[in-house]
Amino acid sequence: MNIEPISCVDLHCHSTVSDGVLSPEAVAQRAAAHGVNIWSLTDHDEVSGQKIARETATSLGMQYLGGVEISVTWANQTVHVVGLGIDENNPVLVEGLRTTRAGRADRAKRISDNLARLGMPGAYEGVLPFARNPELISRTHFARYLVQAGYCPDVQTVFDRYLSDEGPAHEPMQWAKLASALSWIHGAGGVAVIAHPGRYHYTPTQFGALFSEFKDLGGQGIEVVTGSHSPHQYHEYAQIARDYGFLASCGSDFHSPSESRHDLGSLPALPADLVPAWKSLL
Ligand code: AMP
Ligand code: MN
Ligand code: MN
Ligand code: MN
Numbered sequence: 001m002n003i004e005p006i007s008c009v010d011l012h013c014h015s016t017v018s019d020g021v022l023s024p025e026a027v028a029q030r031a032a033a034h035g036v037n038i039w040s041l042t043d044h045d046e047v048s049g050q051k052i053a054r055e056t057a058t059s060l061g062m063q064y065l066g067g068v069e070i071s072v073t074w075a076n077q078t079v080h081v082v083g084l085g086i087d088e089n090n091p092v093l094v095e096g097l098r099t100t101r102a103g104r105a106d107r108a109k110r111i112s113d114n115l116a117r118l119g120m121p122g123a124y125e126g127v128l129p130f131a132r133n134p135e136l137i138s139r140t141h142f143a144r145y146l147v148q149a150g151y152c153p154d155v156q157t158v159f160d161r162y163l164s165d166e167g168p169a170h171e172p173m174q175w176a177k178l179a180s181a182l183s184w185i186h187g188a189g190g191v192a193v194i195a196h197p198g199r200y201h202y203t204p205t206q207f208g209a210l211f212s213e214f215k216d217l218g219g220q221g222i223e224v225v226t227g228s229h230s231p232h233q234y235h236e237y238a239q240i241a242r243d244y245g246f247l248a249s250c251g252s253d254f255h256s257p258s259e260s261r262h263d264l265g266s267l268p269a270l271p272a273d274l275v276p277a278w279k280s281l282l
Contacts, residue, residue, distance in 0.1 A: 007037055007038055008034075008035045008036050008037055008038070008265050009036070009037075009038040009039075009250055009251075009276070009278060010031055010034075010036045010038075010039055010040075010250070010251050010252050010254075010264050010265050010267070011038070011039070011040040011042065011065065011067065011082070011084055011193075011249050011250060011251040011277070011278060012040070012042050012067075012069070012082060012195065012223065012226060012227075012249070012250075012251025012252065012253050012254075013027055013031070013040075013041060013042060013251060013252055013253065013254040013255075013264060014027075014041075014042070014043055014044065014069075014253075014254065014255045015027045015041055015043055015049050015053070016049075016132040016133065017041075017043040017046050017048055017049035017132075017133055017136070018043035018044035018045070018046055018069075018133065018136050018138065019044060019136070019138040019139075019140035019141060019255060020043070020254070020255045020256060021255065021256040021257075021259075022256070022257075024041055024049035024050075024052045024053040024056065025052055025053075025056045027041060027053070027254070027264070028041070028053055028056035028057045028060060028062070029056065029060065030254075030257075030263075030264050031057070031062065031264045031265060032057070032060040032061070032062055034263060034264045034265035034266065035265050036062060036264055036265040037061070037062050037063060038062065038063045038065070038278055038282070039057050039062045039063070039064055039065070040064065040065040040066070040067030040084055040251070041053040041067055042067035042068055042069040042082050042083075042084075042251070043067075043068065043069065043136075044069050044070075044071060044080075044136065044138060045068070045069070045070060045071055045097050045100045045101045045136065046068070046097060046101065046133065046135070046136055047066070047068050047086070047088035047093070047094065047097060048133070050066050050067070050088035051088070054066070063282055065084050065085045065278060065281055065282075066083075066084075066085060066086040066087060066088050066188075066190065067082065067083065067084055067086065068082070068083045068086060068088075068093075068097065068185075069081070069082050069083075069195060070082075070083060070097070070100065070175075070176055070181040070184070070185070071100060071173070071175035071176065072175050072176050072177065072178050072181045073173070073174050073175045073176070073177070074178050074210060074213075075202065075206055075209075075210070076172075077165070077200060077201065077202065078165070078173070078175060079178070079194065079195075079200060079210070080194075080195035080196065081178070081181045081182070081185070081192055081193065081194060081195060081219075082192070082193040082194075082195045082221075082223070082249065082251075083181075083184070083185035083188065083190040083191070083192055083193075084190055084191050084193060084221070084249065084277060084278065084281060085189060085190045085191055085278075085281035086185060086188040086189060086190035087188045087189050087190075088188070090184075090187060090188035090189070092183075092184055092187050092188070093184040093185070093187065093188040096176065096180060096181075096184040097184070099176075100175060100176045101135045101136060103173065104135065104136060104137050104138070104173075105134075105135075105137060107137075107171050107173055108124055108127060108137040108142075109124050110171045111123070111124075111139070111142055111163075111169055111170070111171050112124035112127070112142075114168065114169040114170075114171065115142070115146075115162065115169050118162065118168060118169060120146065120149070120151055123142060123145060123146070126145045126148075126149060127141050127142050127145045130142075130144045130145050130148075139159070139163045139170070140155065140255065142158070142163060142169075143155040143158035143159060143163060146158045146162070154259075155259050156259075165201070178213065178214065178217065179217055182214070182217045182218060182219055183217075186218055190281075191220050191221055191247065191277055191280070191281060192214070192218070192219045192220060192221065193219075193220070193221035193222060193223060193247070193249045193277055194210075194211075194214060194219065194221070194222045194223065195223050195226070195253075196223055196226045196228035196229065196253065197222060197223065197237055197240070198226075198228060198229045198230070198233040198236070198237065199228050211240065211244050211246075212244075215244055215245075215246075219246075220246060220247050220277070221246055221247035221248065221249050221277040222237060222240060222241050222244075222246040222247075222248065222249065223237070223248075223249045223250065223251065224237045224238050224241055224248040224249065224250060224270055224271070224274065225248075225250035225267050225268060225269075225270055226250065226251055226252070226253055226267070227251070227252045227253040227254065227260065227261050227262035227267065228253055234268070234271075238270075238271045238274060241274050242273075242274070247274075247275050247276065247277040247279075248270050248271075248274035248275065248276060248277060249276070249277040249278070250267055250269075250270055251267075252264050252265070252266060252267055
């Protein structure tokens with residue numbers, strides 16, 4: 001009898017290289033301690049944590065997939081596209097991510113100006129110690145600063161009051177084009193996956209257009225089980241995966257032991273009939 005080992009898969013999480021609070025090594029250790037055996041670190045627009053993540057993962061007996069979460073603008077909204085199985089040394093990918101990150105510092109100054117107008121001065125200086133990677137100041141870092149400064153009780157409240165996409169301090173960005181992000185991922189040997197589709201505020205028609213365009217561009221996967229989805233949404237996006245013939249992915253989107261709704265390795269398995277996005281990459 002051929003018994004397959006039970007897999008615990010987590011292919012979406014963040015370290016201090018983007019807006020997580022743990023170093024890549026510490027995220028790897030936490031993933032392994034939580035029983036994860038197929039893992040990917042997917043920092044926002046940045047691959048500089050990949051080498052140490054892979055080395056630590058391998059030394060702890062996990063199978064590792066190179067990962068990144070690319071910020072994309074599609075129909076005037078931000079969509080996140082995860083690249084799995086990428087070669088992080090691919091020069092076109094590295095350069096594409098560098099251009100995607102450019103502009104974050106200026107945007108941070110504009111967010112700080114907005115917060116000052118709302119009665120919270122000095123946020124740009126305040127946020128800098130929270131952003132361990134100076135090229136990657138994110139809204140999450142502002143949220144942590146505003147909690148520490150006593151303006152809000154927790155990170156979620158900051159987003160709800162000020163920093164969500166509709167919030168009064170938010171500054172929209174023109175991120176990468178969908179076609180560019182997919183070409184970088186594919187050029188680096190990876191599989192592209194639409195991250196947490198349940199978080200986007202598109203109309204049903206727009207969702208259909210997004211999925212079709214993504215597929216036409218060679219996009220293969222969609223996150224079904226993610227820390228950003230409710231159990232109802234697991235079923236909803238499992239059906240989308242079936243309808244469009246997408247591979248299915250899963251990941252906690254872990255950022256911090258105290259902030260994240262779901263810890264590493266804590267999510268249920270994918271529905272058994274779906275084709276896992278990592279199958280062809282191991
Ligand atoms: P940025 O790339 O700077 O726009 O920041 C995006 C990050 O902010 C996401 O990856 C999440 O970690 C966090 N974020 C965005 N929207 C929300 C929200 N409504 N609630 C909590 N966190 C959020
Ligand atoms: Mn994030
Ligand atoms: Mn995301
Ligand atoms: Mn994420």
